[in-house]
Amino acid sequence: MVFFAAEVARSLLLAVVTLLKGKIWTGLVGIFWPPLLVVGALRLSRPRALWAHRWYGVRRPDRQRRAEARERRLRVPLMAAKVRVQELLAGRPRDPAAERPLDLREEQAFRREIGLRPQRWRDPSHDLASPTNLSDATGSRSVLTRVLPPPGPARMLTFITMVMSLGQGLWMAINAIYAVTMVGLTPSQLGISLGIAAALVLMSSIPLGHLADRAGPRTVQMWSFLALTPLTAALVFVEGFWSYLIVTSVQGLAYRAGNNARKAMIAAKVPKGERARIMAYIRAAVNVTLSIGACISGLVLAWGERVGYQGAVILTALCFLATGLLTLKEAPVPPVPASAGAAFAVLRDMPFLAFTALDGLLVTHALLLDIVLPLWVISHTDAPRWMSAAILLVNTAFVVAFQTRAARGTDDPRSASWASLQGAGCVAAACLVFATTGGSGMLTACVLLVLGALVHALGEIRHAAGSWTIAYDLAPDHAQGQYQGTYKMGGDVGKMFAPAVFTWLVIGHGATGWIVLAVAYALLGAAMPALVARGVRSRAATAEKAAAAA
Known part of the structure; x- marks a missing residue:
């Protein structure tokens, strides 16, 4: 027991040091794989992390310079690759303000935010770290601004x-x-x-x-x-x-x-x-x-x-x-x-109730990773048991990295319904990928499981982005509370029966069960645009009646 407590204390200490050095994902993943914590704690801090602010800078300028050089050598290309993938999934942002050159003060603030020291202005054509080249290379700001809105x-x-x-x-x-x-x-x-x-x-x-x-x-x-x-x-x-x-x-x-x-x-x-x-x-x-x-x-x-x-x-x-x-x-x-009329007006809004039921069925895809896939891994594949945890980690990292990008193009119910359709299609494709892992060897099964998890995560974030817009825009502003409560009920009902049905299909019938789920999700997604269009027409007709009565 003493040895175990000492190991836990050591891991916590290394995790804290790693997080203070600005290596968020290294610290989180290292809790599950402690050798990674040792690497994160011993290597250089990121230049704008709390550790660098306290121990580098004036005290150790050589380490500060090395940290900045490492940031430019490794972090900038990595961010460039990440942004290319994000833009491939969700398109390049159309923000005219982001396309204009930054002035000197904006350059200095931008360099501080991504972890580089402010520098005096130089000709952008001769400086690889110029505002234009740097913003193109990173494409996104600090971890904080990627997670928090303005x-x-x-x-x-x-x-x-x-x-x-x-x-x-x-x-x-x-x-x-x-x-x-x-x-x-x-x-x-x-x-x-x-x-x-x-x-x-x-x-x-x-x-x-x-x-x-x-x-x-x-x-x-x-x-x-x-x-x-x-x-x-x-x-x-x-x-x-x-x-x-x-x-x-x-x-x-x-x-x-x-x-x-x-x-x-x-x-x-x-x-x-x-x-x-x-x-x-x-x-x-x-x-x-x-x-x-x-x-x-x-x-x-x-x-x-x-x-x-x-x-x-x-x-x-x-x-x-x-x-x-x-x-x-x-x-x-x-x-x-x-207001006049029934207190729970949502119960008479048939288009919204239909959307709630349909989306409640679609949102059951979250249970595939939480319940069905772990059972599938241990009973139908040669993959190691820890693949279930690895898949959940991949899903979490993908959501954090790409959810904000996946929300683009979902500003109105029509475009949001097509985003839900795309998400359902990705989930259906992931089910087909999972179906192929049953008769594969260990290495092939692991690769296919990760591939299926990535496709599933893409479908998850695209469907979520579409559902949010639809749920808010089909609800009247004066009753958002009861409409959002009703929308939440759809997912609750779906998750009540889905575990038993999914387990019976997949664990009991193997690849055939995955194929049935793929067809079901594809059909549910295909029904979403027509259903949302009906809800938009119903909401417009209700607004016209209210305006005429006023």
């Missing part, structure tokens, strides 16, 4: 969501094991309690969204996450089935209320044409903090002691507390007064 309400929304998802990622990974090993539930009791809690959340989703519209989304979000703090901390004292069921059920209701309110906040604070882009930033940022939370949970699970589990629960509660308090820094959104 300063403003959207950045605060993203940051708050990152704090929340840190706790979410930690709790998702340990919830089941904590309930069985620490609370003392049997697997059947755990399944029953989670099923009851999920059913309560599902039935309450629309009323909780309506509450966000009437009470104001900022108020509901703040109080929901403040309530989640003692509810989550109470899990430390829970013993037995009934207390666990009550706490997790109320916890689920509070979390869904906060999630619906957050979606309504985005609708209120972000212009219509920018929502998909901001949601892409949020999703990329959330994947980073979810990964950090999952890494922390891995250390807790490896330790296996009660105090570690309880510390993780308290840390999750503190993340929810910070989320609630940070919500106070957002500008308030006035509540929407009640």
Whole structure:
């Protein structure tokens, strides 16, 4: 035990040093493969990292120069290759301001941001590090600006969501094991309690969204996450089935209320044409903090002691507390007064309900990597068991790197519906790739699994970008809370039956099951443009009637 604790402490220390040196992905991946942490901790820091700011610069100018030279020699070509792939997937941005030459002050700020020292102006045609050549070579700014949107309400929304998802990622990974090993539930009791809690959340989703519209989304979000703090901390004292069921059920209701309110906040604070882009930033940022939370949970699970589990629960509660308090820094959104007609108008909006059902079926593709593929790897392929974790890591890295680019061209429901179609087509292609791994050798199976995961990730981010725009634009502004709550229900219903059906198809019928899933996703995606066009016509007709009545 002492040796294990020393190894965990050493890995944590190396991970902290690596992150302070600005090597984010090296630090995260190294938690799973410690030798990588040794490399990251011993090699030079990136020139604009906290480590370089503290230990290089004036103290060690030779190391600062070497770090800058290494940044230009390795990082710039790598960023150039990354941008070429991004533009191949989503096209080159059409921003006239980005095409004009930078003035001297902009050049200096840009060089600081990507980690190079400011230099005096020189002829761009004779300088490989000139503003034009440098922006062409890197194509994107620092890690922070790739994950966070520009300063403003959207950045605060993203940051708050990152704090929340840190706790979410930690709790998702340990919830089941904590309930069985620490609370003392049997697997059947755990399944029953989670099923009851999920059913309560599902039935309450629309009323909780309506509450966000009437009470104001900022108020509901703040109080929901403040309530989640003692509810989550109470899990430390829970013993037995009934207390666990009550706490997790109320916890689920509070979390869904906060999630619906957050979606309504985005609708209120972000212009219509920018929502998909901001949601892409949020999703990329959330994947980073979810990964950090999952890494922390891995250390807790490896330790296996009660105090570690309880510390993780308290840390999750503190993340929810910070989320609630940070919500106070957002500008308030006035509540929407009640209007004439049915309180839950979304239940009469058949085009939106049809879209919710269709998209709820499409979004089940996330379960392919979480549940189906790990079982497929160990039962039908010669690939090693750790390939499941490697595939999830590839998926997370791909989402962080390309989600914001994949959101381009989804500014209106029509283009967004075609993006959903493209995403569904990629998921269908990934299913066909996975089907070929069953009779392959170990090396071939590993290559095909990674290839399928990349195609699946491309479909995932393209479908997500399209769905965000459709879900927001088909909903009236005065009822975004209940409409987003209804939209969330579609995914919940789909995920209730999908694990059993997918497992039966793929594990029970092999490659044939993958082919059936590929055909199903292709058909669902093909139906999306016509369905969304109907919803747009219905929304326009409703707006005309409202204008005529006024």
